[in-house]
Amino acid sequence: MAAVTTNAKLEPHGVSEDNALAVYARSASSKNLKVKDRKLRSQVRRTDQKYRDAAKSAKATELLLQEDAGYLEAEGMERTYKFRQEDLKDNVDVTTALKGFELQLKNFGPYEIDYTRNGRKLLLGGRKGHISAFDFREGTIDTELHLNETVRDVKYLHNDQFFAVAQKKYVYIYDKSGTEIHCLKKHIEVTNMEFLPYHFLLATVGNAGFLKYQDTSTGDAVSEFRTKSGVITAMTQNPYNAIIHLGHTNGVVSLWSPTSSTPLVRMLSHKGPVRAVAVDRGGNYMATTGADSQLKIWDVRTYKEVHSYYTPTPATSLDISDRGLLGVGWGPHVTVWKDAFKTKQKSPYMTHLNPGSTINDIRFCPFDDLLGLGHDEGFTSLIVPGAGEANFDALEVNPYETLQQRRENEVHGLLNKLKPEMIALDPTFIGQVDPRVTEERKKALTFETTGESDVKAKQYEAKLKPKAKMRGKNSALRRYLRKKSSHVIDERRLRVEAGLKIEKETRQNNLKRKRGLPVDDKKLGPALSRFA
Structure with missing residues (x-):
C-alpha cells in the first residue's frame, strides 16, 4: 500500500477527492460553470456534489474488495490438474465443502441444467421428463415434476419464480410451484433456449x-427468422450486446438480432458440425467446438481465430465463468482452462472424470466457485477455486436478496425494459448522434440567422425532403416488358387497336353531325351509310 505523507490534506475516509473523481466521476465539474439562471446553477451544483460524494464513497469501499482471486497454487513438482475433489473438500471450509455434492438420478438422464442469475437456485431437466427446481444451498425444493415426455432444454426466466421447459412438441412456462402458466404453441420442437434478461425476450x-x-x-411474438442453414446444433448469447450466436451443421457460426432477418455475421468455424458455443462476460472472446475434435478461441471484435486446441473426442458442452475460466465437457471428462483467451496454455487448470457417464451440459454458478455438470446419471457440483466473481453489485444482481428486494427488482426491470431495436453488435450506438444530421441543422440555422433569401432556404429544404416514389411504375420488370412489347407484332393487339380506331372515328362523326358539319359517309360502311 502506498505511504501517505503527514503534510498531505486528507479527505474523509482517507480518500483524495481528485483520485476518486478520476475513477468514478460521471459528470463535469461545476466550479467553472457559467449559468445565468440562479436556480438552475444551484441545482446543477447540488447534482454535481452528489456525484462527488458518491465517487468518494465508492473509492472508500475499495478497501473491502479483493483484488486477487483465490486460485489453486501448486508447490514444487505438483500440478493443479492433479488435484481431486476429495482433496479440495478436505482443505476448504465446511460451507464450501457442502456445495460439492452429487445427485444420482440414473433413470431420467441425461440432464440439462441452469442457474438463476444470482446463483441461488438450480434447475434440472431430465431427457425423460423429470423437472426439479431447488435451492442447493439451503437444501429446499421448490418443485418437482414428472412430465412423462421428452425434455430437451430448461431455462430460468428473469428470476426464480418462472422457468421455461422445451418439451417434445411445445415450450411450456411454469411458475415456482410447478403450475403450468402458458404454452407457446408457435415454438415447435425446440432444442435450445436463451433468455435475454434486460429485454425480457425468450429466444x-x-x-x-x-x-x-x-x-x-x-406474451407477444417479436420476430421469427428462417436461418436457412439446416438444423441448429448450438446456441448461446453474448452478455455484452445480447446478440444470439448459433452453431450449424455446416460448421458456420452465425450472429443474430431480433431486428434483422439475415445474420449480422457468418463465420466458418469448423470443418464439421458445431457442437457447442460460449461467449465470455465481456463479449470479446468466443469459444467453439466441432465434430472435428477442435476447440477454437475467436476474437469477436475482429472475427479472427486466436488459437485452437485438440480434444481426444469431440467436446459437447462449453461454458465460461465470471472470472474467465473455460470449462469443456468431452465424453465423461471435464477440463477447466485458466487464461485460455490470453495465451495458448500447455496444460489445463483442473480436470475431472465422471466414470461411466457422458457429460451432457456444464454451467458455472454465478458468484460462486462451482461448476455444475449434467450427465447421464444425474447432476454433480464441482468446486473450482477462482471461478466466481466475489465483488457483486447488489443493485444489479443480488445473491442475498430478500422477498421485498426481489419484487422491487422485478418492477424496476419491467420499467427499464429495453426494446428489441436496441440489440446491435455495437450497443454504444444508442448514445451517439449522426454527424450528418447535425451539419444539416447547422445549415438550416444559418439561413434563419443570416437572413438569406427565402428562395435559397426553400431550395435547401426541398433537397432535404424525400421524393415521393411511385412503387411499381418504373420497375425493372415493367421497363423490360415495355421494351419487349414495342418490337413484337401481336395479332390480338392489332385487332384491339383497329377496333379502338373505328370507335374513335365513330365518336368524331357523331360529334360533327350534332354541330352540323359534313361527315364522310364512306367510312361508315355500306350498312350504316344509308342512315346518314
Whole structure:
C-alpha cells in the first residue's frame, strides 16, 4: 500500500477527492460553470456534489474488495490438474465443502441444467421428463415434476419464480410451484433456449431451423427468422450486446438480432458440425467446438481465430465463468482452462472424470466457485477455486436478496425494459448522434440567422425532403416488358387497336353531325351509310 505523507490534506475516509473523481466521476465539474439562471446553477451544483460524494464513497469501499482471486497454487513438482475433489473438500471450509455434492438420478438422464442469475437456485431437466427446481444451498425444493415426455432444454426466466421447459412438441412456462402458466404453441420442437434478461425476450431454435423471439412480459411474438442453414446444433448469447450466436451443421457460426432477418455475421468455424458455443462476460472472446475434435478461441471484435486446441473426442458442452475460466465437457471428462483467451496454455487448470457417464451440459454458478455438470446419471457440483466473481453489485444482481428486494427488482426491470431495436453488435450506438444530421441543422440555422433569401432556404429544404416514389411504375420488370412489347407484332393487339380506331372515328362523326358539319359517309360502311 502506498505511504501517505503527514503534510498531505486528507479527505474523509482517507480518500483524495481528485483520485476518486478520476475513477468514478460521471459528470463535469461545476466550479467553472457559467449559468445565468440562479436556480438552475444551484441545482446543477447540488447534482454535481452528489456525484462527488458518491465517487468518494465508492473509492472508500475499495478497501473491502479483493483484488486477487483465490486460485489453486501448486508447490514444487505438483500440478493443479492433479488435484481431486476429495482433496479440495478436505482443505476448504465446511460451507464450501457442502456445495460439492452429487445427485444420482440414473433413470431420467441425461440432464440439462441452469442457474438463476444470482446463483441461488438450480434447475434440472431430465431427457425423460423429470423437472426439479431447488435451492442447493439451503437444501429446499421448490418443485418437482414428472412430465412423462421428452425434455430437451430448461431455462430460468428473469428470476426464480418462472422457468421455461422445451418439451417434445411445445415450450411450456411454469411458475415456482410447478403450475403450468402458458404454452407457446408457435415454438415447435425446440432444442435450445436463451433468455435475454434486460429485454425480457425468450429466444428459441428448433429442428426446423427457425429462430424465434418471444416477449415474456407481454406474451407477444417479436420476430421469427428462417436461418436457412439446416438444423441448429448450438446456441448461446453474448452478455455484452445480447446478440444470439448459433452453431450449424455446416460448421458456420452465425450472429443474430431480433431486428434483422439475415445474420449480422457468418463465420466458418469448423470443418464439421458445431457442437457447442460460449461467449465470455465481456463479449470479446468466443469459444467453439466441432465434430472435428477442435476447440477454437475467436476474437469477436475482429472475427479472427486466436488459437485452437485438440480434444481426444469431440467436446459437447462449453461454458465460461465470471472470472474467465473455460470449462469443456468431452465424453465423461471435464477440463477447466485458466487464461485460455490470453495465451495458448500447455496444460489445463483442473480436470475431472465422471466414470461411466457422458457429460451432457456444464454451467458455472454465478458468484460462486462451482461448476455444475449434467450427465447421464444425474447432476454433480464441482468446486473450482477462482471461478466466481466475489465483488457483486447488489443493485444489479443480488445473491442475498430478500422477498421485498426481489419484487422491487422485478418492477424496476419491467420499467427499464429495453426494446428489441436496441440489440446491435455495437450497443454504444444508442448514445451517439449522426454527424450528418447535425451539419444539416447547422445549415438550416444559418439561413434563419443570416437572413438569406427565402428562395435559397426553400431550395435547401426541398433537397432535404424525400421524393415521393411511385412503387411499381418504373420497375425493372415493367421497363423490360415495355421494351419487349414495342418490337413484337401481336395479332390480338392489332385487332384491339383497329377496333379502338373505328370507335374513335365513330365518336368524331357523331360529334360533327350534332354541330352540323359534313361527315364522310364512306367510312361508315355500306350498312350504316344509308342512315346518314
